[in-house]
Amino acid sequence: MVASILLILDGFLPLIFFRPCRLDSYSAEVTDCSDAPASSGSVMNGLWNKLQLRHPPLPSSCCLDALSLCTFDQSPIQSDLLFEPIQSPPFVPAAVFTLHTSPRFCVRCRLMRRSSLHGMAILGWVAQTGLRSPGSLCPPKCCDRTRRYRRTAFAPTRFARALQTRVSLSPSREAAVPTDGVATSVAAPKKVCVVWFRRDLRLDDNPALYAAVAEHKYDLVVPLFIVGDDQDELPDVFAATSRSCRDPFAHTAHSVYLQSSLQSFSRRLKELGGAGLHVVQRGDQTVAAVLKAVCDSAKSTAVFFNARYEHGCAQQDERTIAALSRQGIIVHRCMGDLLFDPARIATAQQRQTRRTTHQQDIEESDKNRKFAHWGTLTWFKRLAESSTPSSHHAALVPPIHSFSALEIHTLKEQSERILHTPLRRWGTKVMQYWEPGEQTAQKALREFIDNGGLSAYERSKSRADMTGAVSKLSMRLRCGELSPRTVQNAFEKANVRHRAPILSRRLYWRDLAYFQLALFSDPLEPIRPQYREQTWPGTKEQADAWIRGQTGYPLVDAAMRELWETGWMSQNVRMIAASFLVHILGVHWHVGLRHFHNALVDADVAINTMMWRNAAGVGVDSWNFSLDPVSDSRFVDPTGAYVRRWIPELAHLPNEHLHAPWLASSREGLNYPERIVTDLKSARERMMDFFRQAKIRHHATSSVSCNERGYDLVRVPGTKSETVLFTLPFLRKAVPKAQGMTEATAQSVSSKSRKHGPKKPSKTASSRSSEKRALTRQLRDLS
Ligand SMILES: Cc1cc2nc3c(=O)[nH]c(=O)nc-3n(C[C@H](O)[C@H](O)[C@H](O)COP(=O)(O)OP(=O)(O)OC[C@H]3O[C@@H](n4cnc5c(N)ncnc54)[C@H](O)[C@@H]3O)c2cc1C
Known part of the structure; x- marks a missing residue:
């Protein structure tokens, strides 16, 4: 199939017919053409002659199109700004051309993967001088996706803008x-x-x-x-x-x-x-x-x-x-x-949102989205790999x-x-x-x-x-x-x-x-608007005890002491410490975010923010569990070696009491603090109620809060619609189904986002169990 492309470059460059061709026998070649004659028409030929000299078997029919294609391919890295200084106009190609070839080289695929401005500029030059391609070297099999990508890569406005803004730089390199x-x-x-x-x-x-x-x-x-x-x-x-x-x-x-x-x-x-x-x-x-x-x-x-x-x-x-x-x-x-x-993925997700206006796409995307809510790992992986x-x-x-x-x-x-x-x-x-x-x-x-x-x-x-x-x-x-x-x-x-x-x-x-x-982009802002105005019940004393490793819960304390000593903790231990802070003590997640940011050698604003947002239930993918500082301690530290290492004052306790020293018959000689919270169950229920109330309050005042099944809605930056976020079951039930969407809210939420919500309530046994499996997988992935 011979694919031709028409480029109309907004009043800037004339029409060009562009045909891809194939080069599969040349190793990397670099040609500096800064000394090539600058008069239009001869420059490309001059370049071409140089290449011919270096590679006599280069087929003559491969000519100018191949050359311009190769320039698209000259960079194996992702870069929007990778270009050589080419003066504009007229273009004087003081450029480096690299032919990347390998036995599996496919010009079309390569082409669609690379869209460097350098390549665009050269193509623009070809266009301006009115040279035409002989177009005789199309690969026998065309890549299916070529046309779609080419449309993106050569979008006329993007090309023209790129040339106008980027290429008028210093002529000398x-x-x-x-x-x-x-x-x-x-x-x-x-x-x-x-x-x-x-x-x-x-x-x-x-x-x-x-x-x-x-x-x-x-x-x-x-x-x-x-x-x-x-x-x-x-x-x-x-x-x-x-x-x-x-x-x-x-x-x-x-x-x-x-x-x-x-x-x-x-x-x-x-x-x-x-x-x-x-x-x-x-x-x-x-x-x-x-x-x-x-x-x-x-x-x-x-x-x-x-x-x-x-x-x-x-x-x-x-x-x-x-x-x-x-x-x-x-x-x-x-x-x-x-x-x-991230920019490419954001664009891909915008495209995805736009595409779903077609019914067929909606159905298709619903099928794919099964248990992969917006922003979750499965959803992201699919989007990232396709983009x-x-x-x-x-x-x-x-x-x-x-x-x-x-x-x-x-x-x-x-x-x-x-x-x-x-x-x-x-x-x-x-x-x-x-x-x-x-x-x-x-x-x-x-x-x-x-x-x-x-x-x-x-x-x-x-x-x-x-x-x-x-x-x-x-x-x-x-x-x-x-x-x-x-x-x-x-x-x-x-x-x-x-x-x-x-x-x-x-x-x-x-x-x-x-x-x-x-x-x-604001790391301190909850993604779910429902939880923006919360006043957290935890106290400063509790926060301090958590930071100093003095809560009376051995694993939490061991974790916080390890952090202070070494600047690092493993993921599970981080999760137990984080869960304790927000789900038991009710201390604002910002306290944890800040302390981790200060104390971790790997402190990373992006990851730290995502994990703390999720821990506090205000992020995209809130944790579907609350870790128990006693039973989960026994799970992550069954031998007790971890607690003994970081809390030497408990080292002599037998394993059965190590994670719950308050159960030891005598605390005599135990230089270790009492628990700052004794009733874990009611502490946890208090926090569940705290989140429930926040959701109800927000629902009463906001036009867009959750869909008819209680799933939180959030406006996705860069798109015009809301999307459904994974929402914990107890919070889905916080707003009764009938009220989940009042008539007013129902109108304000686009039909699209409602359609994209999870499946209807009438679940079959198999769909229930597959949802359970998906949630277990998610839990396993995190813990
Ligand atoms: C509350 C909290 C805050 C966190 N803050 C940070 C942080 O500031 N910086 C940081 O790098 N990690 C953070 N994490 C994620 C995770 O705990 C660490 O990346 C991991 O423990 C590092 O150890 P590792 O290199 O042995 O990870 P491994 O488990 O061996 O994983 C390999 C790599 O994958 C990446 N990775 C692993 N888990 C995650 C995750 N959940 N999210 C994103 N990337 C991940 C890391 O780059 C890690 O080095 C946080 C986790 C929690 C629960």
């Missing part, structure tokens, strides 16, 4: 030879760029570094880290401590870990022969100003970095890119910290021999000072337990897999008294010492889906957290 204040470690100085490291402190599978060195052929790299490019701080929580704090790394366990990780990364760069990491304090300047100053010092006109997705980061990045572009700096933003780009190409999963080999780190003398002193700021006592204590760095992270990953971690995970991931049952990679992922792709690939190579299916989904949870934060 050759940086001047560095001189002032700059010492190079190579004899022949060449092209210089700045690679801005963020939470990607690694050489391996680092898309920004890879793009700079392997694709754009910069051979001198200024490695830079900006302290204070930090959007991790919750709006009103750490502002006071961190801003008044002179020591940039002293305020949270994560920043203490990060400092060591930076030191290690700097050492690694030096070992490769060159300068270490430049660390600059942002202070009152904008990130763009800092980057510009570093570019000026290095005589560089290009900056590469990986996007961050936390609270406010996307906006900050946009501002930085715009400011640098105005000053003639070429910015390349890549994606390396997640498996899936991102599988080629995305190939890790990038570190280009360590292709560049040298360039040193800027003027930044040396500042970098050393920041990197070696002495830790405070608490930080020193926490860091006894960790050895940050890319190489130790890789070793930890290998050891976890080689030592049977996968099967241990499936069997015993909830056991707090065992070592090696969980990966302990969270802080590595948080600082980017390992990329999620590297971890996922290593797991998959070890057959994780078969041996540890729960572990195989863990990194999707991570991405889901970022997706949720991208949509509901």
Whole structure:
């Protein structure tokens, strides 16, 4: 099938007929065509001749279309801003063309996966010069999805906008030879760029570094880290401590870990022969100003970095890119910290919502949605996988021999000072337990897999008294010492889906957290509007006892003491501690969120927020259980080794009393606090009533609250409709069915969202049991 595409580029470029063709016999080739003649018409031919010279067997019929297609394919990384400086108009293609080919190369699939602006610009140039494709090399089998994707990739307005806004940049990508204040470690100085490291402190599978060195052929790299490019701080929580704090790394366990990780990364760069990491304090300047100053010092006109997705980061990045572009700096933003780009997933879910206006789609989507409510893991996994190409999963080999780190003398002193700021006592204590760095992270990953971690995970991931049952990679992922792709690939190579299916989904949870934060960006705000105005009944004294590990419940206390000592806890223990705070003590979830943010070495705004929102029942996927601080303790610590380790004052108790010391016949000599809550059952009922009342109150005042079956409704950012959220059974019953939707509310909720709700009440035995199975699976996944 010959697929042709018509591109009408809004009054900007004429019509082009575009035919894909196939290249399957050429290895990677890079051709710099900056010296090609600039007159229109001959440039492409000049390029073509160059390629012909290098690859005589290149079929002549492959010609210009192949060339323009290849440019689409020139980047194996996801980037919206990956392009070479091509002046506009007229286009002068000072470009690097890379032919990526392999025996299984399919131009169509590749094409639909990549939509780099560089490719668009070249295509635009072809269009403008009026060259036509011979179009004789269509693959014998066309990819089914080609047409759909092509429509997206070549959307005329997007293309025109892209060309107009992005391509009018500096014409020269050759940086001047560095001189002032700059010492190079190579004899022949060449092209210089700045690679801005963020939470990607690694050489391996680092898309920004890879793009700079392997694709754009910069051979001198200024490695830079900006302290204070930090959007991790919750709006009103750490502002006071961190801003008044002179020591940039002293305020949270994560920043203490990060400092060591930076030191290690700097050492690694030096070992490769060159300068270490430049660390600059942002202070009152904008990130763009800092980057510009570093570019000026290095005589560089290009900056590469990986996007961050936390609270406010996307906006900050946009501002930085715009400011640098105005000053003639070429910015390349890549994606390396997640498996899936939240923006793509958001677009896919908007498309999904739009599509469901067709009846057939609604039915189809209802079928798929069975027990996969909006925003839950199953739903997210399906959406993420359908919105991102599988080629995305190939890790990038570190280009360590292709560049040298360039040193800027003027930044040396500042970098050393920041990197070696002495830790405070608490930080020193926490860091006894960790050895940050890319190489130790890789070793930890290998050891976890080689030592049977996968099967241990499936069997015993909830056991707090065992070592090696969980990966302990969270802080590595948080600082980017390992990329999620590297971890996922290593797991998959070890057959994780078969041996540890729960572990195989863990990194999707991570991405889901970022997706949720991208949509509901204020980490302190409940996603369910029903619970916005709650006054929580717990007291400050109770909160303090929880933080200090003095609640009188051994497992909760052991968990909180482990956290304070080491900066880490396993997932089950975190859940028991969190559940105790909100479900038993009735203390506001913000207290837990803040404390974890302060004390965890892996503190991650996205994950921490998602988990605390869920624990408090105000998130997308509220926990379908409340953990018991006694019976669940016995489950996670059956040998008692965990409690004995962290609460030495209970070490002598026999196992039967270890998790409930109040049952011991005598408390004499027991230097351990009394329980702060004695009647767990009524404490739990009080909290259930608290949530029930909040729902009823909100329902009475709000036009859109829940659907006719009591499921909470929430407006999905970026779409025009409400969606149904998974809602705990006791809360579904809080609002009687008949009132679940008054006539007024029934009208205000779109028919679409009602239709998407879960199945009608008349359940068959089989549907009941499959729902139960789904809920059990969800519970198993979390606990
Ligand atoms: C209240 C609460 C707060 C939490 N706060 C954080 C946090 O700030 N930072 C953080 O990294 N994790 C957080 N988690 C999730 C989880 O507890 C940790 O990721 C996990 O315990 C880290 O240990 P591990 O590396 O051995 O994980 P493993 O169980 O071995 O899992 C491997 C990786 O998968 C990811 N992962 C695992 N569980 C989750 C999850 N539920 N959500 C998202 N990603 C997950 C992590 O990156 C983890 O390193 C929190 C959990 C709870 C209950």
